[in-house]
Amino acid sequence: MVTAGSTPLWRYAAGRLVQAVPLLLGVIVVNFLLISLAPGDPVATLLGEYPAPPEYVAQLRREFGLDQPAPVRLALYAWNVARGELGFSFAYRLPVATLVAGRLGNTLLLMVTALSLAALVGVGLGVTAARRRGSGLDTAATGISLAGYSIPDFWLSQLLVLLFAVFLGWLPAQGIRSVREEYSGLAAALDSARHLILPAAALSFRYMALISRLTRASMLEAMSQDFILAARARGLPERLVLLQHGLRNAALPVVTVIGYNFAFVLAGSALVETVFGWPGVGRLLYDAMLQRDTPVLLGVLLMVSATVVVVNLLTDLLYAALDPRVRY
């Protein structure tokens, strides 16, 4: 069991979560004010391209609470959040929690796949490049990293669609599953997996590049340490030295990158989800912005903030597991 110095781990974690409460309250207030101050009437964007009956417009404004002053709306919203209610979407006329819950699984599937892909390929590339420093392979890995870091997600997404869906016809261009055919069981899972490949690849490329660069640098540093020399002197096989001693020590920065980039991956997923028509939280956020769907915007932003808090905490806890020197 991992303990954290003199403080039990659970107390440390609970303390961090309690600290998050004012942070999340701040997130609610700032987001609410920013969205409320932004121009654009949600009701006008909802009612088609013909003048809507004024009584109906007034009725919707009442239903949405838009006839109340902003401070009253903010107080009501905060009170509802405290009671676990995220409000009612203007555009979908459904509870925000239902909408987010329906999309969250899709986004997590995309993010976890993309990050796993990035970690696997990135660490592999980084370790290989570090082992063969200065070789052609090292130069190639550096080149791939540079490209990965420079190419914007949305552009890469479109290139992938053109190549793999249009020209080669190997993979579907959009969506999360086929709609013409009705699959079940394993066939459905395989169908979803085919749909997942391109968006996950597009989303992972940048992080793969980042992880590979970091792994290479950390590995080079770790492999020059005395304990590596000692391990080799003990006659350990090179593979064990590399993976058990080198990589374990080099893993800390990689875990940091994955943990602290979680919010950026989520932001990146909004673009990738829109390009690929992937029905996730990122796209929900994008649509909500265009439609001025304030409850959905606030709900998703709050959920993202809470997720970032939790993931950062988990990252810190994972530190302790990976590095016995780390104490809380």
Next chain:
Amino acid sequence: MRTRMMAAFLVTLLATGIAAATPTEPRRGGSAVVAIGSDPETLNLGITTGYAVGAVAASIFSGLVWIDARGEIQPGLATSWTISPDGLSYAFELRRGVRWHDGRAFSAQDVKFTMEQVTGLYHGRFRPAFQNFEAITVTSPQSLKITLKRPYAPLMRLLSVFDCPILPRHVYQGEDITRHSRNNDPVGTGPFKFREWVRGDRLVLERNDAYWDPVYLDRLIFRIIPGAALRVTALEVGEVDQVADFYLPKTDVDRLKRNPNVRLRLGQPIPSMGFMFINARRAPLDNPKVRRALAMAINRVQIVTQAMGNLARPARGPFGDGFKWAFSPESDYDRLYPYNVERANALLDEAGLPRGAGGERPVRLRMVYDAARAPIAAAAAIIRDNLRAVGITVDLQPMDRAVMIERIYTRPDYELTVQTFTSGGDPAIGYHRIYASAASGVPFVNATGHSNQEVDSLLNRAAEVPDRAARGKIYAQVSQILAAEMPTLMLFDEIGVDATRATLRGVWIGAEARDRWDAVWVQK
């Protein structure tokens, strides 16, 4: 020569073979996938004019009539109708044996309920017509009569499913119509029944076997694809079968024309126009002479070729040329306002706006437009360049739609804007709002601040006269005033493009690509 003859023979043989192998009779089975850009906000078509709602719900509900591809009115839930000579009374005979998707019988009471409690109160296009209703009398379970206070020429067109979809009284009566749970799981009389809605992904309808005409497709699926480019890609690779004009980026049309797996319908059964509102509340645009100068300084042909990719015609008058009977040669823009920089300059000089030392006039205008619409952005840029040539500076202000609506309509704070409006099948339904001054301050109506009582009263008369020739004369009169005062410069008549996979047959028998999916079938 011999080779050429042989080749010709082979081609003929091949063509004959294809023709022989191609079944021409509709066949039952299969599904069609239609791309839409966003989730509909509801599936109750009676409370909104939203395009995505109509795309889906038009196959779930039915109207009393439908509009065919030639723009003619055809029987729907109403099998026949009689209009009194004074245009004040409409008697309808309704289709017998029609059942709602839940098995209950349809009757004239459903029609009366829908008009009085739903579309007459909430539908943006039907409500103005309903306000002119004197009474709706149910004369038998299968017949009813509508009497009007004043005649209203386009009434029959407003009885289609897009403007007055008939809703089930037994589901909605006494309930909150706009927040009813069945708005997301509707019961209609249309050719398809609601089956499933996965938000952000798809909407699935299935065949209604009790529909009065044959329905061929097993399922009609709407795929929600927010990216315009991706919608076209999905069509090209066969993941979707149809992208309607509203969702089709015009820049891709040339490429689609070369794709043998895709068929296009070019044309505009329901005319629509692009135009420039000129905010007459602000000097110097309050001066008609300046507005006329703008009309001559702006190159409409350039906008059509460069911004619209030739999928439009340069506008020729205040109501365009989409309705031939409403077009007036006396107010033809080609004659009154040809592109002429010299004359535009002279008019601006006359209006007391001389060029300064740098060649610029003391006029700076903000052009506000919806940033998401590429052709509109291109048109705005052309207008900026055109006006620069006559010494007027234009600042382009692209913004997102919600903000644009506020800046143009709700709190007008702009000088110029490019907008597009659809006519809804009649100038009185969709174009009068460009010029009438009654509803100023409301989204999607006259935003110029220009008001002319004679124009308002002529437009009212044009809506009341049933005879087209007589209506044409009124439009000629009002067009002359509008062409002279130039509150709004019409830029182009749009040419719509609907695209479908070649395997889909029986498409587009309606004026709207969204209509009559019962007739569509899949060719294997």
